Amino acid sequence: MIERVTIIGTGxxxxxxxxxxxxxxxxxxxxxxxxxxxxxxxxxxxxxxxxVTDDPETVxxxxxxxVLATPxxxxxxxxxxxxxxxxVDQLITDVGSTxxxxxxxxxxxxxxxxxxxxxxxxxxLPGHPMAGKESGGAALADAELFRNATWLFTPIYESxxxxxxxxxxxxxxxxxxxxxxxAARHDEVCAWVSHLxxxxxxxxxxxxxxxxxxxEAGRAEIAAIGGRxxxxxxxxxxxxxxxxxxxxxTNTDPIAATLHALEQRLAHVRENLRTPELKExxxxxxxxxxxx
Amino acid sequence: MIERVTIIGTGxxxxxxxxxxxxxxxxxxxxxxxxxxxxxxxxxxxxxxxxVTDDPETVxxxxxxxVLATPxxxxxxxxxxxxxxxxVDQLITDVGSTxxxxxxxxxxxxxxxxxxxxxxxxxxLPGHPMAGKESGGAALADAELFRNATWLFTPIYESxxxxxxxxxxxxxxxxxxxxxxxAARHDEVCAWVSHLxxxxxxxxxxxxxxxxxxxEAGRAEIAAIGGRxxxxxxxxxxxxxxxxxxxxxTNTDPIAATLHALEQRLAHVRENLRTPELKExxxxxxxxxxxx
Numbered sequence: 080m081i082e083r084v085t086i087i088g089t090g091x092x093x094x095x096x097x098x099x100x101x102x103x104x105x106x107x108x109x110x111x112x113x114x115x116x117x118x119x120x121x122x123x124x125x126x127x128x129x130x131v132t133d134d135p136e137t138v139x140x141x142x143x144x145x146v147l148a149t150p151x152x153x154x155x156x157x158x159x160x161x162x163x164x165x166x167v168d169q170l171i172t173d174v175g176s177t178x179x180x181x182x183x184x185x186x187x188x189x190x191x192x193x194x195x196x197x198x199x200x201x202x203x204l205p206g207h208p209m210a211g212k213e214s215g216g217a218a219l220a221d222a223e224l225f226r227n228a229t230w231l232f233t234p235i236y237e238s239x240x241x242x243x244x245x246x247x248x249x250x251x252x253x254x255x256x257x258x259x260x261x262a263a264r265h266d267e268v269c270a271w272v273s274h275l276x277x278x279x280x281x282x283x284x285x286x287x288x289x290x291x292x293x294x295e296a297g298r299a300e301i302a303a304i305g306g307r308x309x310x311x312x313x314x315x316x317x318x319x320x321x322x323x324x325x326x327x328x329t330n331t332d333p334i335a336a337t338l339h340a341l342e343q344r345l346a347h348v349r350e351n352l353r354t355p356e357l358k359e360x361x362x363x364x365x366x367x368x369x370x371x
Numbered sequence: 372m373i374e375r376v377t378i379i380g381t382g383x384x385x386x387x388x389x390x391x392x393x394x395x396x397x398x399x400x401x402x403x404x405x406x407x408x409x410x411x412x413x414x415x416x417x418x419x420x421x422x423v424t425d426d427p428e429t430v431x432x433x434x435x436x437x438v439l440a441t442p443x444x445x446x447x448x449x450x451x452x453x454x455x456x457x458x459v460d461q462l463i464t465d466v467g468s469t470x471x472x473x474x475x476x477x478x479x480x481x482x483x484x485x486x487x488x489x490x491x492x493x494x495x496l497p498g499h500p501m502a503g504k505e506s507g508g509a510a511l512a513d514a515e516l517f518r519n520a521t522w523l524f525t526p527i528y529e530s531x532x533x534x535x536x537x538x539x540x541x542x543x544x545x546x547x548x549x550x551x552x553x554a555a556r557h558d559e560v561c562a563w564v565s566h567l568x569x570x571x572x573x574x575x576x577x578x579x580x581x582x583x584x585x586x587e588a589g590r591a592e593i594a595a596i597g598g599r600x601x602x603x604x605x606x607x608x609x610x611x612x613x614x615x616x617x618x619x620x621t622n623t624d625p626i627a628a629t630l631h632a633l634e635q636r637l638a639h640v641r642e643n644l645r646t647p648e649l650k651e652x653x654x655x656x657x658x659x660x661x662x663x
Contacts (some may be wrong), residue, residue: 105599158449209598229598235633264592268593271582273596273598275602276604277600278637278640280600282651283633285636286636286654290656290658291563298589301563301564310663311601311604316656316660319653320650324649331644341574344574344575344577349570349576349626352627358616364608366580370590
């Protein structure tokens, strides 16, 4: 039975998990730590935490569940850092945007030694809620952030564990739809539906900034003429490098493959602007959208 | 004084202009024609037209303003077709998405012969309201479609004309912001802010359809995992080829140039997923978005 949760990283995701836990009726302790102490304080002031700690290792030792809610490289660091401290009947879960490297680290650091072994570890259940906001930070945390969102898990052990089952139940009480996926498949699909849209939106916004940024008349024309099409295709350009650096570092090959495929596809469109091939391209795109 | 308007092409744009005219207090006749007669009938039933005609040439001869509201190739055709019929003190305007070829055709077919000449022509004021909906058709026409939208004009004559001035006043009464632009500049800026986002969205949706379309499990994963990022970057994939073919045909070089620039930019991102260059790309994109 989960009675104490530690949240490492109390930005938008971490603090929203704290709020969602409380709203769903969790009556235990929720201790938070953030490398920016004021973020943890904001999360606490907003009611996402019962306590703020400046000694996360010790608090983690005494928790049933440790939620790692930092960018991916931070999650990998914390998995290393906590490994010597935490023990059997504790669960580490996370909200990282990529899962293959996290799953690999989990298998290495927290292996399932089997029922017979005298050496036992804490368990890891890698997770990824498909939810967010345009801006981050504890101040924007929201108990409803996960309602109707998909919450992916990429389980690494053969068998389940009561702590994992209970955590899944809490996630379901947040209003999220739980879906299990293989970690490598997770990263491949997310490269297509999330990382590629991000990189293309960043590239388009950066290209427009370089083309028109220093040209005042051009900037005014773009502001006057650009409508919803421009707004939507460049919106993700506002995303922070700090988070996406870690995604790019831990999912490089799948992202590169999708970018390369899109480059070729754009060249194909460019070479066929005046041929019937363009009709086929619109037909395929129409079909994709008709399924949404 | 404008007393009779003919609208050629009574889909979403044409019928919305009829509704906007009436809402703005236009008390004259609004005659409509569409190659799909039921579209003209729908526009009339919805109150966008006072009359439907099956003889647009004759009606156009007797109108003060002729609004060409078909895709661009249709507009070019109608400019040719009407040239022998219409005369001085008539105004042709349009809502086509590209303007350079339309402006060129206007100069050729309806030249400004100067005050001294005994040969005089109807006037052309090429226009482009930056408004639309995800789906077309007279059934979705809306008197409020142009409110707060930019309505571009690419004037072709040295001097203005009372009919042009009056038409601009009606457009302002629709709630639109009028902006004048050189036709070639219009096409170049629209390539960046409208045509490139469209082609990119079509290419991405077509690529996803080809990658996952026949894979039922993949389709289900995409549906479960894809969120707002995917929805927004592929939304324009639903756009109809029929309209965009004409844009691609009449703005080929500017669109090809923007596509090529984006291909190179995506390659640059791909080659720098693990280098500090990615940070610079996010910085530029952040700056672009901070201006929105």
